[in-house]
Structure formats: C-alpha cells, structure tokens
Amino acid sequence: MTGVAVLLGVLLVVAVGAAWYWRGVATAAGTAVAAVAESPPAGDAEGAGSDGERDDLLAERLRAVVDHLQWAVVIWDAEGQEIYRNRVARAMFEARDSQVLVAAAIEELRADALAGRSVRREVDVFGPPVGSFLVVARPFRVRSLDDPAAAGSAGAAGGAGAAQVDGAVAMVEDRTLQRRIETVRRDFVANISHELKTPIGAVGLLAETVIDEPDPAVVERLATRMIAETDRLGRTVDDLLELSSIEFGDDAEFEDVELAALVAEAEDRLGSAPAQAGIEIRRDVPAGVVIHGDRRQLVSALANLVDNAVKYSADGSEITVGATVAGAGEDDPEGTVLLSVADAGIGVPRRDLDRIFERFYRVDRARSRRTGGTGLGLAIVRHVAANHGGDVRVESTEGVGSVFTLVLPPRHSAPPGPPDGSDGGDER
Amino acid sequence: MDEMRIEFHEEMEALRSDVIRLGAMVCETVGRGTAALLDRDLHAAQLLIDGDDVIDDFCLGLEERCCQLLALQAPIAGDLRFILTTLRLLSELERSGDLMVNVCKASRRIYDIEFGPQLRGLIEHMGEEAAFLVRTAIDSYVDADTSLAAALDDIDDRLDELQTAYVQAIFTSHSVDNLNLQAAVQLAMIGRYYERIGDHAVNIGERVQYMVTGWLPDHPGATRPAAPITPSPGSDGDALGPGTDSGPDSGPAPGEAS
Numbered sequence: 001m002t003g004v005a006v007l008l009g010v011l012l013v014v015a016v017g018a019a020w021y022w023r024g025v026a027t028a029a030g031t032a033v034a035a036v037a038e039s040p041p042a043g044d045a046e047g048a049g050s051d052g053e054r055d056d057l058l059a060e061r062l063r064a065v066v067d068h069l070q071w072a073v074v075i076w077d078a079e080g081q082e083i084y085r086n087r088v089a090r091a092m093f094e095a096r097d098s099q100v101l102v103a104a105a106i107e108e109l110r111a112d113a114l115a116g117r118s119v120r121r122e123v124d125v126f127g128p129p130v131g132s133f134l135v136v137a138r139p140f141r142v143r144s145l146d147d148p149a150a151a152g153s154a155g156a157a158g159g160a161g162a163a164q165v166d167g168a169v170a171m172v173e174d175r176t177l178q179r180r181i182e183t184v185r186r187d188f189v190a191n192i193s194h195e196l197k198t199p200i201g202a203v204g205l206l207a208e209t210v211i212d213e214p215d216p217a218v219v220e221r222l223a224t225r226m227i228a229e230t231d232r233l234g235r236t237v238d239d240l241l242e243l244s245s246i247e248f249g250d251d252a253e254f255e256d257v258e259l260a261a262l263v264a265e266a267e268d269r270l271g272s273a274p275a276q277a278g279i280e281i282r283r284d285v286p287a288g289v290v291i292h293g294d295r296r297q298l299v300s301a302l303a304n305l306v307d308n309a310v311k312y313s314a315d316g317s318e319i320t321v322g323a324t325v326a327g328a329g330e331d332d333p334e335g336t337v338l339l340s341v342a343d344a345g346i347g348v349p350r351r352d353l354d355r356i357f358e359r360f361y362r363v364d365r366a367r368s369r370r371t372g373g374t375g376l377g378l379a380i381v382r383h384v385a386a387n388h389g390g391d392v393r394v395e396s397t398e399g400v401g402s403v404f405t406l407v408l409p410p411r412h413s414a415p416p417g418p419p420d421g422s423d424g425g426d427e428r
Numbered sequence: 429m430d431e432m433r434i435e436f437h438e439e440m441e442a443l444r445s446d447v448i449r450l451g452a453m454v455c456e457t458v459g460r461g462t463a464a465l466l467d468r469d470l471h472a473a474q475l476l477i478d479g480d481d482v483i484d485d486f487c488l489g490l491e492e493r494c495c496q497l498l499a500l501q502a503p504i505a506g507d508l509r510f511i512l513t514t515l516r517l518l519s520e521l522e523r524s525g526d527l528m529v530n531v532c533k534a535s536r537r538i539y540d541i542e543f544g545p546q547l548r549g550l551i552e553h554m555g556e557e558a559a560f561l562v563r564t565a566i567d568s569y570v571d572a573d574t575s576l577a578a579a580l581d582d583i584d585d586r587l588d589e590l591q592t593a594y595v596q597a598i599f600t601s602h603s604v605d606n607l608n609l610q611a612a613v614q615l616a617m618i619g620r621y622y623e624r625i626g627d628h629a630v631n632i633g634e635r636v637q638y639m640v641t642g643w644l645p646d647h648p649g650a651t652r653p654a655a656p657i658t659p660s661p662g663s664d665g666d667a668l669g670p671g672t673d674s675g676p677d678s679g680p681a682p683g684e685a686s
Contacts, residue, residue, distance in 0.1 A: 093445075096566060100445075100452045126459040346545035349466065350552055397553075399546030399597075 022136065052341040069099045072172035074106055078165060080114055092172070098125035102133050106170045109137035113168035124173075132179040139165035184358055191360035195375060199233040200386050202226075232374075239376040242300065243359070246383045252294040259337070263321055266302035271308070281306065284322040291337055291408055293388045301384035301392075302339065304377035305404050309343035311373060312402070319343045336390075339406040347398040357382040381406070436501050439493070443514060444570060446490055450518070451566035453483055454525050455559045458625065461528035464685030465535040465618070466548055473532035480529045487522040489514060491674060506639075513639035517569060520628040520635075527621040527628075534614045534621075541611040544601055550594040554622040557587040561629035568636045577640075580633030587626040594619045 063084070066073055072089035076082050083092070092103045105123045112119040118138040125131045141164070206226045213219050245251060263285050267274075275283055291298065302321075310321045320342045325335040348356060354364045360375040378392075381404070386391040389409050396402035457476060464472035494515050497503065503511060561583060568577035598615050601607040607615075638644045 096448050096452065096563070096570065098452050098456055100449050101456065104449050125484065126463070128459065210542050347549060351463065351467075398549030399544065400549055 005423075070174065070222070072102075072106070074170045075167060076114065076169075077167045078114070080110060080168075083167070084158045089172070098127050098131065099204065101125055102135065102172060105133075105135045106137070106172065109135060109170060110168060113137035113139050113170065114165060115139075116165050128177065132175045132243060133172050134175050135169040135170060137168055138166045142166045184355075188359060189362065191362065191375065195236055195360050196233070199236075201228040202229045203233075205297055236374045237374070239374040239380065243376055244378050245299055246300070246380060246387060249387050252297065252387065254292060254294055256290045256292055257298060259291055259323055259339070260285050260287055262291070262295070262298055262302060263323075265295075265299045267349060269299060269303040269309055274310050274319070277310060277313070279310055279313055279316065280318050282318060282320045284320055286323060286325070289323060289325060289337060293408065294384075297387060298386045301381045301406060302341070304381050305341040305406070307406070308373075308377055309341050309345065309402070312345035312347075313343045317344050322362075337408040340403055341405075341410065342401065342403040345400040347400055347402050348394065348396040349398055353394060353396060356394070434508075436497070436503075439497060440507065440510065443490065443493060443497075443511075446486075447514060447521075448566060448570060449518060450473045450483070450486060450490065450521050451562060453486070454521050454528075455562050457483070457525050457528045458555055458559040458562065461531045461535075462551065464532055466551060468535070468539045470536060470539055474536050476532050477529050480525055481661070483525045484522060490518055494518075509639045509642065510678070513569070513635045516635045517632055520632050521562070524558075524625045524628045527625050531618050531621050534618050538611045538614045543595075543607065543611070543615065543677045544605055546597050547594070547601060547615065550590060550597055551618070551622075553585060554590050554594065554619065557583075557590060558622045558625040558629075561587065561626050565629040565632035566631055569639070572636070572640050574637050574640045577633035577636035580630050584626040584630045587623060591623040 003128050066084075067087045069086060070088065071086075072092050073084070073086040074082060074089050075084040084320070089103075089106070092099045092106075095103070102125065105121055109119050109121060116139050120134060120136045121135045123135060125133070203226050206222050210219055210222050210226075213222065229253075258285075263283055267281060281409070306319065306321065313319060320343065322340045324338045324340075326338055327335045348363060352361075355361050356363065357378045359379040362375055381392050385406055385408070390407045393405045393407065394402060395405075457479070460472065461476050463469070464476060494511050497511055498508075561580065564576065564583065565580055567573065568580065597614055598607070598612050598619075602609070602612045611630075634644060
C-alpha cells in the first residue's frame with residue numbers, strides 16, 4: 001500500500017510537471033494527464049471500489065502516461081531501491097550504445113538526490129548518433145501517504161534542503177534537437193555577417209587607398225580589386241534574393257519541363273567554367289522524361305549542383321549528371337524522378353553532411369574564398385526541392401567524391417503551397 | 429546457500445552491464461578521438477587523453493570485482509569461464525582506449541599539417557570500422573554469440589584493407605603533395621593504432637568463443653605467430669571445459685610461426 005502511494009504521488013508530479021513543461025508541445029500527453037487527473041472523482045461518484053482499488057487504478061493510468069513520455073523517468077525509494085522506470089528509461093538501461101552512458105549518469109546522481117540535493121548533469125554523447133542529454137535528479141517527500149494529491153504537491157514543493165526524503169526521481173531530457181537549432185542559429189548569424197561585411201569592408205579600404213594614389217597603374221589594380229569585391233557582393237545579394245523568392249514561391253509557374261532540356265539549360269548557365277577546368281560533364285539522362293515544376297527554379301537548382309561539383313573537383317576529372325525514374329507504374333504513371341549529380345571531388349566530411357544545406361554554411365572557409373561561391377547554392381537547391389514536394393540527398397566520402405540527388409515526386413504529390421498557374425481549377 | 433547463488437548471479441549480471449558500459453565508453457572514445465584528429469581540435473584531444481583515466485579506473489574496479497567473485501564464490505565451468513573472459517575483455521578494452529589516447533597524442537604532433545581529403549576519408553572510415561568492431565565484440569560477449577564472435581576476424585579484414593590503402597595513400601601524399609616525413613610517420617602510426625583496436629576486438633571474439641564453448645579457437649595467420657596464450661593444460665581442463673573434452677588439441681599449434 002505504501003509503495004503504491006509513493007509511486008502514485010511521484011508519477012503524478014512527473015506527469016503533471018512534464019505536461020506543464022511541454023504546454024502545447026505534447027498536447028496528447030497533457031490531455032492524457034488531464035484525463036487521468038479527472039478520473040478519480042468520477043469513480044467516486046459512481047461509488048465503485050474502495051480507496052485501495054482507486055489508488056491502484058490511478059497508479060496504473062499514471063504509469064501508462066509516464067511510460068509514454070519522451071523523458072526517461074526513474075524513481076527510487078528512500079533506501080535507494082528502484083521502484084519505477086519508464087519505457088524510455090528502460091530502453092536506455094538496456095541499450096548497448098552510448099545511451100548506457102546516460103543511464104550511468106542517472107545512477108551516479110542517485111546518491112546526491114537521496115541525500116536531499118537537487119542535482120543536474122549534462123551528458124553529451126558522440127554516438128553515433130550524436131546526442132545531448134540533461135539528467136536531473138531530485139528528492140521528493142510524501143507528506144501524507146493516504147492523500148495522493150497532497151503527496152504530489154509536497155513532492156513538488158519540497159525541493160532542496162529536505163533533511164529527510166521519501167525517495168528520489170531522475171528525469172532525462174533529450175536536448176539534441178535544441179542544441180542543433182542553437183548551433184545553426186549562432187553559426188548563421190556569424191556567417192552572414194562575415195559574408196556581407198567582408199566585401200564591404202574591402203571596398204571601403206580600397207577606395208580610401210585610391211583617393212591618395214598618384215600612380216595610375218596602382219589605381220587600376222585597386223579598381224580591379226574593387227570591381228571583384230562588388231561582383232562578389234552582387235552575387236551574394238542576387239543569390240539571397242533568389243533564395244527568398246524561391247522560399248516564398250510567389251512567382252512559381254508550374255509547367256511540364258523536359259528533363260534533357262533542363263540539363264542543357266543548366267549547363268548553359270554555367271558557361272565555360274567546366275571547360276576551363278578541363279572537366280567533362282557526362283549526361284546520362286533518358287529522353288522524354290517530363291517533370292512538372294517551375295522551370296526557372298529547377299534550372300537554378302541543377303546549375304547550382306553542377307557548379308558545386310565543378311568547384312570541388314580536380315581539374316580534368318569527370319562529372320556525371322544522371323536521371324532515373326523510380327516507381328513508375330499503374331497507379332503512379334509518372335513515378336519519382338531522381339536527378340543526380342556525381343563528382344569525384346574532395347567530398348564532404350561526415351560531420352558536415354547534414355549541415356551543408358544551411359545558408360552560408362562552409363566546410364572550409366579558406367577554400368570558399370578561392371572558389372568564389374556565395375554559400376547559398378545548396379540552400380537554394382534544398383528550397384527548390386521542398387517547393388516541388390521533394391527532397392535533396394547527399395552521399396559523400398572524403399577523397400572519393402559526392403553524389404547529390406534531387407528527388408522530385410510526381411505532380412499530384414506536389415504541395416499546395418505554390419500557386420499552380422497551369423492547372424487552375426483542377427482539384428487534385 | 430540459494431540466496432548466495434542469487435546474489436552471485438546478480439553480481440555477474442551487474443558485471444555484464446558494466447562491461448557494456450565500458451564498451452560504450454571505448455566506442456565513444458574512438459568516435460571522439462577520430463573527430464578530434466580530423467578537426468585538429470587540440471582541446472578535444474586533451475579532454476580525451478585526460479578522460480582515459482576514468483576508463484582505466486573503471487577497469488580496475490571491474491577487475492577487482494571479478495577477483496572477488498573468483499575468490500569468494502569459487503565458480504566453476506560456465507561461470508568460471510565467464511569471469512575469466514571478462515577479465516581478459518577488460519584489458520583488451522582498456523588497451524583499445526589507450527590506443528585512442530595514442531591517436532590523440534599523435535594528432536597533437538601533426539596539428540599544423542594539412543592532410544588531403546583522401547587521407548581524411550580513410551581515417552574517418554577506419555575510425556568507424558574500429559568502433560563497429562568494438563561494438564560487435566561487446567554484442568557477441570553479451571549475447572554469448574559464437575558465430576558473431578567468429579565473424580569478427582573476417583570483419584577485421586575490412587579494417588586491415590583500409591589500413592593498407594591508407595598507408596599507400598600516405599606514400600602518394602608524401603611524394604605528390606610533399607607531405608613531410610615526420611607527419612607521414614605520425615599518420616602511419618595512427619593507422620596502426622586503429623588496426624590494433626580491430627585486433628583487440630578480434631581477441632575479444634576469440635575469448636567469447638572460449639567462454640561459450642570451452643576451447644580457444646586456433647590462431648591462424650602469421651599476424652599472431654605462436655599463440656600468445658598457451659591453451660590450458662589437461663589438468664585444468666576438467667574445471668574449465670564443458671565436459672571431458674576440453675579442447676581439440678592441447679599445446680600450441682606447431683609450424684605457424686614465420
């Protein structure tokens with residue numbers, strides 16, 4: 001009986017605490033908690049069952065709710081014996097990868113929590129997968145074992161400094177995503193100011209030098225540099241504008257685009273850069289494949305991919321632009337078009353793979369100055385893919401090469417987002 | 429008496445899960461060390477070097493517990509082999525951790541050297557393979573899976589091939605990109621460290637086979653001439669072996685050295 005009451009009180013604290021923490025994020029769990037919290041009075045009204053049965057039922061429901069939390073929850077009694085472990089925690093303790101290190105941290109905090117201290121520890125695991133966890137352990141007191149509601153609030157209020165505790169609870173929050181978002185945001189701010197300020201600063205300095213420069217040869221050289229810097233800034237601004245227009249998809253015009261023509265157009269846009277580097281572009285595109293999409297966006301995406309491949313390939317190597325149609329059949333006459341650009345270039349380090357589609361993200365800043373890219377190309381590609389209801393994937397090994405694949409699903413799965421000019425009124 | 433047995437088995441379970449934890453720590457070290465090397469992150473390298481003390485300490489604690497079990501419970505047959513295997517496992521894992529410390533120390537010596545994408549790719553691959561081998565070795569131990577344990581030797585071939593390609597790439601880099609000799613030697617040693625981690629995993633696999641079946645697999649190949657561990661002589665076989673048959677042949681296999 002005592003055990004049930006203790007468990008009940010703590011589960012209630014955990015469930016309500018988590019629901020409050022998540023406000024709106026995990027409404028399902030919140031609703032479930034509310035449902036459980038409301039149920040005992042209902043049971044009372046019906047007059048069914050004794051207090052003991054009611055407690056058991058409540059404990060069972062709370063257990064189910066806490067079991068479905070995304071937090072790992074472990075509860076110990078005053079002697080440090082474990083009395084409860086939820087689903088996520090069980091998985092953590094049974095894991096054989098880095099997750100067991102989080103489980104170990106939980107165990108290590110137990111003594112502190114039982115001694116009446118609230119403790120927390122951040123555990124970063126390298127994985128794979130990479131993860132960042134916050135482990136919090138705190139003691140709880142059960143004021144009255146007969147009244148679960150009061151016990152719950154006592155546990156919540158009886159924070160630090162409690163001389164005698166009735167047990168302790170540990171909770172683990174997975175902060176991996178949050179960490180990632182923070183990093184992306186911080187890097188973005190740093191990178192954009194770098195990309196925009198560097199050329200502006202350079203132009204300013206060059207102009208200052210020109211003012212007092214009597215030698216026409218030097219003036220010419222400085223002016224050439226100024227033009228180069230403004231060109232660079234111009235390209236960045238152009239790409240930014242293109243990116244935002246693609247992002248909003250305001251002037252997208254969806255039409256049928258022939259794939260082979262698309263590839264030719266993208267190559268045209270690159271001009272003589274590949275030829276100058278002695279890079280051969282092989283085309284492996286079946287004739288007659290038609291994509292439904294915005295021609296300008298698709299050309300831009302493809303040109304960016306090929307441009308990237310050219311920049312990061314050694315002189316004299318080969319790039320393959322290939323296309324395959326997957327899953328074309330009865331119910332899906334068009335199939336999903338996989339448009340790939342493969343190079344034998346320097347490749348992308350594994351840790352950067354999932355970040356290269358971020359705006360202004362640079363794997364190697366020194367190199368990017370030389371190649372003269374704006375750092376927005378792959379962000380544009382990703383947005384174009386998203387606008388077409390598709391995706392862009394990358395596989396890469398350093399020193400071997402990279403394959404970027406644009407996945408374009410058939411037209412009926414295109415998102416309703418962009419105004420569909422050509423198919424007006426056709427509800428699909 | 430029964431109660432003591434229960435306690436004994438609980439302690440063995442606890443030992444098993446702590447070995448999992450140790451394995452996870454070592455895998456983590458392999459990943460972190462490789463990243464520190466590739467990112468030329470001196471701070472991360474130092475953290476890892478300092479963190480190795482934790483692994484060593486943890487190993488010592490586990491070893492102590494193994495010894496206590498041996499002394500107090502006098503286990504026999506499967507239980508005895510489990511504890512003996514665990515003791516061996518500890519040193520293999522601890523050594524693997526040390527090898528990553530070596531990698532980090534080498535990375536400090538070449539932190540100002542720019543090495544090409546091909547070398548980087550191969551290092552990354554070797555790191556992944558090494559971590560995979562350690563994890564698989566632990567899996568085979570926890571599940572007492574002899575076929576997985578036996579497969580470790582073949583899986584290790586991939587790492588060996590990578591290492592060969594890697595050494596070749598260092599030669600190329602040395603002659604083409606003017607990679608200096610000092611850096612080339614450090615890089616070659618790094619390759620060797622990864623390769624050794626794989627060998628330790630293979631050793632664990634052999635020990636796991638012993639744990640389950642009671643006899644030690646033959647030591648093939650010239651890489652391990654004259655088996656470092658002599659198979660148990662016949663008198664001990666009664667306590668260690670699963671039955672009367674303690675092994676295929678006692679005594680080291682002749683003619684394998686060279």
